[in-house]
Amino acid sequence: MSDSDNGLKQVIDLLKQPVSLDSSFDEKVMEQVESVPPPRAWARSLWTAANWMRRGRTLTVSPLQGLALAAGVVAALFVGRMWVKPDSAVSPGPTAAVAEAALVHFVIVAPGAGSVSLVGDFNDWAALETPMHRVEGNGVWSVSIPLTTGRYRYAFLVDGTTWLSDPSAPPALDDEFGRPGSVLTVGEL
Amino acid sequence: MMARMRSALALLGLATALNVTLAPSGSAQEPRLESRVPEPTRSEINAILDSAGAAGLPTEPLVDRALEGVAKGADPDRILAAVRRLSGELRLAYDALGPRSSAAEIISGASAIRAGARSEDLAYLRELRADQPLTVAAATLADLVAVGVPADTAIAAVIALAEEADDAHYVAFRRNVERDIALGASPVAALGVRLEATAADVFRSAGQSPDSRPRPRKP
Numbered sequence: 170m171s172d173s174d175n176g177l178k179q180v181i182d183l184l185k186q187p188v189s190l191d192s193s194f195d196e197k198v199m200e201q202v203e204s205v206p207p208p209r210a211w212a213r214s215l216w217t218a219a220n221w222m223r224r225g226r227t228l229t230v231s232p233l234q235g236l237a238l239a240a241g242v243v244a245a246l247f248v249g250r251m252w253v254k255p256d257s258a259v260s261p262g263p264t265a266a267v268a269e270a271a272l273v274h275f276v277i278v279a280p281g282a283g284s285v286s287l288v289g290d291f292n293d294w295a296a297l298e299t300p301m302h303r304v305e306g307n308g309v310w311s312v313s314i315p316l317t318t319g320r321y322r323y324a325f326l327v328d329g330t331t332w333l334s335d336p337s338a339p340p341a342l343d344d345e346f347g348r349p350g351s352v353l354t355v356g357e358l
Numbered sequence: 359m360m361a362r363m364r365s366a367l368a369l370l371g372l373a374t375a376l377n378v379t380l381a382p383s384g385s386a387q388e389p390r391l392e393s394r395v396p397e398p399t400r401s402e403i404n405a406i407l408d409s410a411g412a413a414g415l416p417t418e419p420l421v422d423r424a425l426e427g428v429a430k431g432a433d434p435d436r437i438l439a440a441v442r443r444l445s446g447e448l449r450l451a452y453d454a455l456g457p458r459s460s461a462a463e464i465i466s467g468a469s470a471i472r473a474g475a476r477s478e479d480l481a482y483l484r485e486l487r488a489d490q491p492l493t494v495a496a497a498t499l500a501d502l503v504a505v506g507v508p509a510d511t512a513i514a515a516v517i518a519l520a521e522e523a524d525d526a527h528y529v530a531f532r533r534n535v536e537r538d539i540a541l542g543a544s545p546v547a548a549l550g551v552r553l554e555a556t557a558a559d560v561f562r563s564a565g566q567s568p569d570s571r572p573r574p575r576k577p
Contacts, residue, residue, distance in 0.1 A: 290422040293390055294429035319462040320469060320497050322426060332430065339501035339536070342472050345440040346430040352504070354466065354497035356525035 270315035271355055275325075277301070277335065280308030282327045287312050289323025296326055316355045324350040388421055395424055399434035406445050415448045416461035419468070447471045454480035455492065462493045469500035474509025479517070486520035494525040498532045505536050506545035515553050522560045531556040 275287050285301040291314065292298040301310040310325075322341050325333040334340055334349035341350035388407055391400050403424050407417045423444050427437035451467030452459070454477040459467070467480050475496075483495060495516055502512035519527065531552055538548035 288429060290419070290426070294422070294425040296429065318460075318491075318493060320466050320493065322422070339504045339532075342469065342500060342504050345436065345443075346427050346432040348430040350426075352469070352497075352501065354494055354501070356491070356494040356529070 270317050272313050273316045273353065273355065274311065274313045275301070275323075275335070276309060276311045276337070277325045277333060278308050279310055279325070279327050279333070282308075282310065284328055285310040286326045286329075287314070287323060288326050290321045291316055291323070296329060301325070316353075318355050320352060320354045322350050322352050324348065388417075390421060391424060394428045395437065396434055399438050402438055403441050406441055410445050410448065413449065413452070414457055415445070415452050416464055418461070419448065419465050420445055444468065450477050451480060451496075453477060455484050459484075459492070463491065463496065466493045466496035466500070470496040473500040473503035473512070475499055475513055479513050483517060483520055486517065491525070494528045495520060495523075498528045501532050502535060502545075502549065505539055507535070507549050508546065511546055511549060515549055518553065519556060519560060522564050523556070527556055527560050527563075530559075 277285060279285050285303075286296055287299040287301055288294050288296055299312060299314060301312040303310055323335070325335065327333055332348040332350070335351035335353075338351040338353055341352050344350055386404065386408060388404055391403060395403060403420070407420055410420060411417050420441050424437055424441050427440055432440075447468035448464055450471050451464045455463055455467050470480060471477070480496065483492060487495060499512050499516045502515070503509050507515075515531075516528075519531065523531075534552045534555070535545070535548045538552065539545055543551075
């Protein structure tokens with residue numbers, strides 16, 4: 170028997186000897202086990218549901234139930250079609266706008282105004298949607314709104330009756346409704 | 359049991375087919391128009407929206423234009439005419455810029471069409487800026503015309519900058535022309551001076567020789 174064989178035999182003999190554990194070993198193990206929180210109720214339910222779903226089932230469907238199922242699917246399809254926005258037909262393309270918004274600051278001087286609103290494509294031309302705030306003492310009104318990439322037509326509505334264009338922006342070309350307006354282009358952000 | 363399943367599937371197929379066949383062929387209703395645009399104008403606008411959506415055009419600017427008309431107290435016929443006209447401009451822009459263009463690009467392109475650009479101009483602009491967005495370039499064209507620059511001159515200037523200028527260059531160019539006009543310069547003179555300056559800036563940024571600056575050109 171070579172030296173290496175003798176060494177191996179000694180190791181095997183050593184491993185065959187029973188391991189003697191500290192008398193408190195069991196207690197320490199139980200402490201560790203008890204320190205782990207029990208699974209929550211929802212986790213148990215999820216586990217049960219997952220097991221249930223994995224198991225095969227045999228379904229029995231009567232013609233009447235089948236008809237009800239078909240009606241449900243048809244209704245879901247119909248409702249889904251109603252929710253599709255027409256704009257989704259436009260391909261975003263390689264130059265699509267980033268879905269971030271730039272904060273755009275609008276300012277108008279209207280010294281005698283009691284109220285001024287910003288009205289435009291970005292708020293469905295709703296007169297009360299975006300009221301402007303008076304800057305104390307100098308007849309200046311301002312508001313800031315976030316806008317994504319695009320071209321917007323807008324105007325200022327003074328006291329709910331008088332339309333003003335923005336003197337600091339290009340005018341809307343060929344105003345078709347007989348009131349002044351301006352345009353703003355927000356580039357790729 | 360299999361026979362029952364087959365019956366159910368057959369009924370499902372039949373019901374789906376009926377849904378396809380009997381689906382209403384009328385226009386979808388744009389909810390924002392319901393309380394603000396009277397009939398029959400509303401139905402006509404909804405039909406335009408349907409047609410535009412089916413053609414791949416952005417419909418939001420059409421709704422916006424109708425709502426603008428309502429807010430400004432225009433009569434229904436005028437609103438309808440404005441929506442119809444814009445729809446035509448969007449279609450021209452879409453055809454010129456291609457289906458991969460973004461909605462913002464098509465809308466800006468429609469503004470350029472209204473300003474006097476031809477479809478060929480937009481197509482050429484797209485070709486020159488194949489890898490860059492067109493929204494601001496096309497809008498600059500429209501904005502220059504709006505402040506008094508003749509359409510042909512504005513088109514030539516925007517195209518001259520198209521290959522190298524970025525959006526910031528276009529915005530600065532347009533603002534400077536507007537400022538010069540407000541200070542009393544003629545629109546053509548202001549555009550000429552500012553085009554030279556912008557081109558020099560663009561080519562300086564691109565690290566090219568000033569001799570290779572663009573000159574106004576026609577497509």
